[in-house]
Amino acid sequence: MPDTDPEEKTVKRTQRPVTYRCEWCGQESTELRYPGPPPHYHAACKTPAQNSIARNRMQAWRERNRQQQQLPPPRDYINHNR
């Protein structure tokens, strides 16, 4: 059995310049990348952006959690407002 995959030779994995806009700092950038979807962030912006997303998600989750734990208003309070 040959130790090289014939498909590995025909499929060339070449990098091409891809222009994309970083969602974190909003600046367009051109990078040599393998074919595929362009990145959302610069390499340098990825970490702060992901930290921020994680923080926002956590905040939204805490907000939702707090609201769900609140007791519904008493029935006569609702009637008073009608």
Ligand SMILES: [Zn+2]
């Ligand atoms: Zn950026």
